[in-house]
Amino acid sequence: MKKKSFDFYIQGAVQLGIAFGVVSILSRWITGNTILSSPETLIRYGLIGGIGYAFMGGLALILFGFIARKIAYTFSGRMTIGDVLKEKLSPFGYWYMMALLLIMGVYSLFIQVMGAGLLLYMLFPVPLAVGMVLFLTLLYLVGGIGGLYRIHQLAGITVILIFGTIILIPVYSYMQQGVTVIFEGIQLYHPYLLFTKNQESLWFIFTGLLVFSGQMLTDRATWQRVFIIKKEKVKMAFVLTGLIWFTIPIAITSLFLLAISGRTFENTYSLIFELVSILESNALIFVFILFCFAAILSAASSEMHSLNSLFIRNVAGELKKLSIEQQFKYKNIFSFALIASLFLAALYLTPYPLQLLFFFGNIYSSMIFAILYIVFSKGRETLAPVLSSFIGIVAGFASYPFTTYFESVWISFLLSGIVCSFFIIKKTIQRRFRQSLNLEDKPYDAK
Template sequence: MKKSDFQLYISGAAKLGVSFGVVSLLSRWVTGNTILSSPETLITYGLIGGIGYSFMGALSIILFGFLAKIIRKQFSEQQTIGDILREKLSPSGYWFMLTIIFITSFHSLFVQAVGAATLIHLIFPIPTFVGMMVFLGFCYIIGGIGGIDRLHQLAGINVTLIFAAVIVIPVYFFIQEGIYPVFDGIKLYHPYLLYIKNQEAILFIFTALLVFVGQVLLDRATWQRIFMIQKEKVRMTFTLTGVVWATIPLALSSLLMIVLFGRGFDNIYSLFFELVDKIQSTVLIILFVLFCFSAISSAISAELHATTSLFIKNAMDLFRPLSNNEKWKYTYWFAGTVCVILLFISSLLAPSPLKLLFFIGNIYAAIISPMLYIIFSKCKLPFIVPFSSFIGAVSGYVFMPITEDLKAIWISFAISSFICLSTLVFHIISKHIRNKL
């Protein structure tokens, strides 16, 4: 890639077909959160929670595919989510939304880095800081410097490793142990995993759909891929991606049930270490480790690339038009700074990935209605539309101490939706009155 071609850093040189579009999206959405949330979901909400988590994540990607077709038709010349927001919002609304996007971007990167740090701590006998320095250095070279073409060169390898692990390892174990012994062991030692009338699990499943939809609607890398995929193949690509993605958490849940049957456990995340210990086959251990770090590195690299592209194109370039050489220089500095921050934070903190996802779930839920309003609107929108997401999210956090975390997410969604609906009704009535006059 020539340094004079900075646009190629953002969107690449060629449009993607269905097959490679699916590969590109999967390399973004099979993440550390997918890997580490699976055991927590399974243990907390049982088998029905694990299945629901898989299907709701898949459904959110499939539903976004219908929107992606509309987005691609209306904004065929754009490259990032920031380009659409700038066209549809007032300057104050635009900068507010850009701030929200950067907050969620850094949150997403932090979640992936925590996942990598946790796995390094569990699997490798080296200091976490050293492991993360090597890992984030690799992500910086691929996503921060390499651009979208470099990401696409590795996407096929990443997806191949992912499916090799989630297919070969469970088959290996079930051939060795048999299906019925595993089921009987779970029934004896962990019968709560098979309880299907868990009301909390039902609430979790539908709340997960809300959070996933908001996350996809605001995801920078996913929006970039909308404009990379051939226009007539956008919806099919997202549909197939959702269907394929659903198999990953299900396969991970089956792996964990292999570890759980016939025994207890001390720590949720130690299950992965016990899985490595239980595999025994050197080839399969290497495959599992490569799967974990391939999934997390591809997700971090994609997010780092998308966040850097957004910052250079939709923030810095608006203050002062940049030359191509300046864009490259600031790309190196911005991506490098983000990686250094992630290195220190992830080495010091190790919160639960599932709790991290649902802690910011109020923002994702509150952003759904404003983003839908922005996508379907035909004119510039007032500041209250994007700001409704802030009101909704803050309201959810206010109610959090007196209600459950999951219910607070629904409060955020309801309040922002009410404000957007009220704004829409007011706009329709005002337009009707002006036409009569």
């Protein structure tokens, strides 16, 4: 594949095996939310919530691996989720889904940039605008200009930093202070974290599993990785990634347990500053900070790259036939517009990580059955996925004044599932009815 072609920008040069497939998926899914949500999850839902956060992300990746195998074999040769939607939906359904995917993509990129902004604000004594200009410039160069080839170059470094952080820092810190001393400090100052009979934690875990599953089923970058990993190895790549990903939030949670052992804290954001302050080695502090920004930059670059690919190939390319020069020109303009919007948002908004994670939970949960219907159904099926996702989204948001947030996510999920089930039953009845008519029309054989 030529480096100057837009296909090279989307897919890189070669198909990936299991090892580098895992690296590529990890670099997408170890995000700013993985880092910033861990302290808030720990404080709000206790140790069970911290472990549950790891469980729901890891399990969602493993389950997606089985769906990814079906996608890879059924839609071989595609490049984006938009290619699949184009094949399976009518024009109305296609543009409806594309609008939702673009909105969710911009929102996902917004989450990563907000995470970078929060870390810059907490860890460095420089104006936020200066730090954001530097981060967004790197984001533009890697995700906007570089393409998947550059993202994979960054992915290898990111994964090395990830394992250096989750192995080196906890082992060093716990050996220095002692596990018993740390546990007793938590038991004395924060005994509520060890409370195991917290029903709200279970509610959070199972609802979070729905949200994570919906995110992965609709994630533009994840679908692109399905198409660049060898199809006979794609399932194993996602399963192994899920098992590895499970360890990372647990390791990060253990670091925050270390930070609050034997001391109080002001708020959840201050836990990151507390963690940095107790690391006695400047080398460990440098590794932790580098890990945070490498993980966020890698995830944000993957999202920007997938948004560019989807917009140019499946939006602009559907509206007008583009030359290679026009594809790159429009891609650069689109990237710059995203960067400018994200810069302004980072300066004026102060988000909360868990709120960001679950803000679009109704949309994610409503899309689960819709995407599964598209993947597993035969022929062009528009009404079922469009109607089920639309009803689920509207019902979920409409239920906000009368239910809790978690309940509204489940309402979206169940209603969309009921609508999809209705269409499946209807198709089954119609197929059997046609089969019975065909049998009746056959001439009777006297033998």
